[in-house]
Amino acid sequence: MKTGMKQALAALAVAGGLALAGAPAEAQQDVIKVGVLHSLSGTMAISETTLKDVMLMLIEEQNKKGGVLGKKLQAVVVDPASNWPLFAEKARELLTKDKVAATFGCWTSVSRKSVLPVFEELNGILFYPVQYEGEESSRNIFYTGAAPNQQAIPAVDYLMQNEGVQRWVLEGTDYVYPRTTNKILEAYLKSKGVKDEDISVNYTPFGHSDWQTRVAAIKKFGSAGKKTAVVSTINGDANVPFYKELANQGVKATDIPVVAFSVGEEELAGIDTKPLVGHLAAWNYFQSVDNAANKDFIAKWKAFTRNDRRVTNDPMEAHVIGFQMWVKAVEKAGTTDPDKVIDALVGVSVPNLSGGYSTMMPNHHITKPVLIGEVQENGQFNIVSQTPGLVVGDEWSDYLEGSKDLISDWRAPLSCGNFNVKTGKCGGQGKS
């Protein structure tokens, strides 16, 4: 009850503040509005505020180039305050009141699930920039973050091949992304011949801060005489105490490496990384990617935020890609009409920051390279492995019952998010 009340209060406070501050002066004819739906207060502000800033930077830059279709872009920033029902409310506000042409937003899967029906009902366009668990495909959502096969599975492959890992601890925070990802990983590991007793799955609550028992358990699991690794889907704030405890109990990357899917440059900024050197992360982009496009982006970012110590990370790159794709599709369609833009988006190809091109596929996921990085002393990642080609995001995992027969193709004749290839019907098993 306590938290419920607290959230309601927070929502009230924020809504009140916005109503005062956000009232637009007048509706101008020659602007295109772009919605930015990221939490600026509450627990998720730590991650999402950065994405809001990146969107503002991209829009400002596009306006300097003359905008889109001869019109200036205008960012409409709302604050859903890390409150999932409020995400839906704010999304509705963006689509009905502000009439935005596209929205860039959400971080957690639960916030995306909360706005999904709104975007489908009002036929909006949402670009979702964070790695997620898959098992979803919507006509109105474009997934620019990684699907499990673009992050989790290549990371496990790397550990198997390069480190000879035979025993696995799947350690996650207790919510939908880690649970689904771990289910996929478990099925994948078993398909590779890993036995049941060599996999240990464990979940901890959000914001778990006392990791002594878990780290001791990991050490114990790792002393069975086989090379052991930890696959971490631990989310947000729980990571810092986790890594601190690892360092304190002397778990070194050369003994038991930890590969994380939710720890990037931004998260490492709060930790002393010296004892963590060698622990891994899998992403589609690292700040340490060495090419001209990335250096240029980092320089612009530091100039925009007027802070030389600001870091860049993977979801930021996803927004960069998504935004460029949207601009290109709008120019291709010659209008911001959602139906036309949605059709125009499929097949659009733009340069990404890791030195290649990303293409929007018919399943509304994009192609990306997969990079594995090791933590360095300076809080950056040393890229130790990169997939030779681009990996296509796979929304319906091939390793889960009930989803392996499904495909998604939003192009005209099929136009279905969950087509079952066995039964030949749209709307097979699984949720749309």
Next chain:
Amino acid sequence: MFRLFALLCVTAALLAARPGPVAAQGTADAFALLASDNYADIEKGVVAVAASGDPAAEAVLTALADGRLSYRPADRALFVREKAGTLLDAATGRPVAEAPAGLKPVRLNNRVRRALEAALGTLTLMASDPARRLAAAEAIFKSRDAAALPMLARALAAEKDARVRRALEEARAAVQLATKDAAVSDRVAAVSLLEERGDREALALLSAAAADAAPAVALSARTAAAAVERRLALAAAVQDVWYGLSLGSVLLLAAIGLAITFGVMGIINMAHGEMVMLGAYVTFLVQEVCRTRAPGLFDWSLPVALPLAFLVAAGVGAAIERGVIRHLYGRPLETLLATWGISLILQQGVRSLFGPTNREVGAPSYMAGAFDLGGLSITYGRLWIVAFALAVFLGLLAVLRRTPFGLKMRAVTQNRRMAAAIGIRTPRVDTLAFALGSGIAGIAGVALSQIDNVSPNLGQSYIVDSFMVVVFGGVGNLWGTLVGALTLGVANKFLEPYAGAVLGKILLLVFLILFIQKRPRGLFALRGRAVEA
């Protein structure tokens, strides 16, 4: 005389550590392997350099481990940057006048790092410093590198220090067990040696050896592994108690300020967690100043932060009491809502000021690492926090029992009107008591910054737990808070391995609800007039 000798030794060691004058052909090939961005090549290079027997090998590998080795891609020449900053050509050992253009660092991954640890272990087995020899033996114990065996034998023959000798024997046992070509009798002897060592790493080796091809080895390894496991299980139970006490001390720290504001004064203070957060941010600021102005004083940052955190949190607390809470005495629901609002304002204020991201608070040297106590691994950080929590508790107890202010405070809370009648300025006592509770929360923040995120959300995660502890322990009783915190901590840690962290927490809450039904006033109920009032 002795000093002179030591000085000579150090100089000799330093000289030996410099790359030799001209490297032999084999070394040149090995160096060329190192000068690469392919990890497999670098790994081969590490092994080759270690095997070359070149006097420069150790210096080059140490430089690689420290990230001071770079190469010129054009001709694959290696360069060592010395700690003093001069750049040496690894092949000739001579300083390079001008840094060549296009130098790239030789990078490491975990495999190279492991090979490097093993190689450096072998190379430093004969070092003059016993601590380095010990580290070398430990490195070989971990790497189980068969190539180290002859070197181990030589080192064992020369070793005089009993501890290092023991470590060397264990390292040899580990290598012998891991490589299947040692004699069966040797391997059986290795098994019993590792059984004596009896830690997790020994258990890992023994469990692997239980599948040994030689039945004698497999059998003895199996029984040894079982024995080690039994001993470790016992240690694990003790370990759980320790973890419980450590979690309990964190709960105690978070709750003890609340024991004053809520427990003694009866104010439902939802902004209590934010006082803890303010304390953590004060620590961050102190460390920032230390980093930029006086890096040498970094270890003193926490002692300096303690009084500052107390003052800042107490000041904010006093302001809250003066500005808001005093107008709401006797209206608990309004107090709850108002302090809630204050907590949100403080959070967002800190967020706007410091940004939403986590801030890095480092651990001073005396709080980093762990030590072994009879199979129990105890981290220094946790030990300090347990000691600190108890010290704060005793200090607070002394203030309440032994000072005039404590006496006045107890008088006011027990019977406000009578206290006023005998001339105590009750509003002043209220403000000071609230400031005291807030200040204690502030110094709790200094300690919690060591184990948790320093972010605007820090306080939120502790507020529910804090109320839980105070209510469970008995409102208005400091001893109750102590016993309550430690009980909840230990219970939590005993439930966690069996029920998991999520279910464990739920079970604990259910237990607490049932307990409160049975004993609404908590563990240690206050008796007397105050309760009835």
